[in-house]
Amino acid sequence: MVYLSKEILFVCYPRCGTCKKARTWLDNNNIEYKERDIKEDNPTKEELSLWFEKSGYPLKKFFNTSGLRYRELNLKDKLKEMSDQEQIELLASDGMLVKRPIVVTNDIVIVGFKEEEWENKLL
Numbered sequence: 001m002v003y004l005s006k007e008i009l010f011v012c013y014p015r016c017g018t019c020k021k022a023r024t025w026l027d028n029n030n031i032e033y034k035e036r037d038i039k040e041d042n043p044t045k046e047e048l049s050l051w052f053e054k055s056g057y058p059l060k061k062f063f064n065t066s067g068l069r070y071r072e073l074n075l076k077d078k079l080k081e082m083s084d085q086e087q088i089e090l091l092a093s094d095g096m097l098v099k100r101p102i103v104v105t106n107d108i109v110i111v112g113f114k115e116e117e118w119e120n121k122l123l
Contacts, residue, residue, distance in 0.1 A: 042095035
């Protein structure tokens with residue numbers, strides 16, 4: 001199947017194993033995408049706000065909870081006390097705090113790579 005109807009932004013960290021699996025999945029399914037390195041070009045507050053709104057996910061899903069930076073900042077406890085806006089500002093401050101990969105189309109935002117979810121939303 002060839003995916004033609006929408007431009008896809010693939011936000012990833014090239015050295016991340018999950019991102020590599022996701023890129024392979026996109027390639028194997030002949031899905032064209034524009035790749036963006038999250039460490040070099042971190043999502044802005046405006047992008048994150050829009051993606052959060054479109055995604056339907058809880059904001060916590062946008063955090064890389066297994067990341068070193070997340071643990072260093074002790075965010076597991078701190079996030080509960082922060083407003084959505086404060087959390088978005090924090091995410092926008094450091095790409096390594098953001099869960100990846102993220103796929104963005106005109107009307108879909110997917111955070112993380114679960115093959116079944118990607119099949120359901122992208123194919």
